Amino acid sequence: MGVDRREFLKIAGMAALFGLGGKAAIDIFAPGELEASMEGLPLTKGKRWAMVIDIPKCLAQQAKGKDGCKECIIACHRAHNVPDWGNPKIAIKWIWQESFEHSFPYQPNPFIQEGLRNQPVILLCNHCFNPPCVRVCPTQATFKRKEDGIVCMDMHRCIGCRFCMAACPYGSRSFNWGNPRKAPKELNPDYPTNRAYPERSKGVVEKCDFCIELISKGELPACVQACDKIKAHALTFGDLADSESNVRKLLKQRYTIRRKPELGTEPNLFYIV
């Protein structure tokens, strides 16, 4: 059965009406309404996950303890079976500390505020909007998730070429020089620390993945949970695409900086100084 001219015009007209009735129509007639109504979505529905790190709050917590505070690092590395090799050259880093000067090297300032000079800053993968590691990966083992912007690792596919480590301007990626099961026992007495999470094999690259396994269950990443547990609240995790989200509110109120923004990677980690 063919469609005659009259029938075709009818269908086309109805289709156009339907199209206007959707999201596009709302955007044209009431801009911003749809975005606002997405407030309060469950944690599993973020479009662009981001983190705001409050350096003064973190440093205040560091000053409380004798050896500073490493709660987020311990929680993350326990949750992901990251072993301690006892050698910084082959260390596996998902989340770690570095001095302020080394964290923000392109803003040198010999007369920097005393409270920040040589102070430790919490660093992790920036989950860049334009991730250079993803662009160089020859096997697409590392990829940016379309739905929420998290830069993930597929350990099954990684061939250990370390192009991504060379491409990452933040040193967020670590190579397994040895089998994590063979890490020194005296440094890792209760390894593996999380039997519900896999380990990695020798010869793959790994990094922070914003705890995708926890986010999918509607929970916050392990580091954020650990920081909230000690009531420091220095880490805020939320959806950057939602203009009313916790991170967007914080970014509106406070001045924040990002690591090496001039490279155009668009990091999704923001630091309150």
Place this chain on the structure above:
Amino acid sequence: MYDGGKIIVGLIIGLGLLLSPFFYNAGKAAKAPERELTPKAKEAKACVAPLSYMRESHFTLLDEWRQTVVRDGERYYKASDGKTFYKSLQVTCLECHSNYSKFCLQCHNYVDVAPYCWDCHILPEEKK
């Protein structure tokens, strides 16, 4: 043909050596191992898919789970009987099949396959 006799004798000896494993093992077919179920697996009665499919193609299912979880972020599997399972080798499969050596290993040895799942995924501790 020079030294024909020697060559033929040599050929026969060589052929005999080459075929000796067949004569040695003739009539002694290795018995297919019988898999053992844990009490928990017996109690559950059904796996995530029918037994015949699991026996023949569990690796296809696992590969599909790996692909969809890691690449697409789909973490739940809807079985044909309507039940929903968390797609995880380490958490879901090994929860019932916690007897690695009797459930996985002896059959993998029999068919001479060495999957490298366990290089990263942690096996449950077995009572010896």
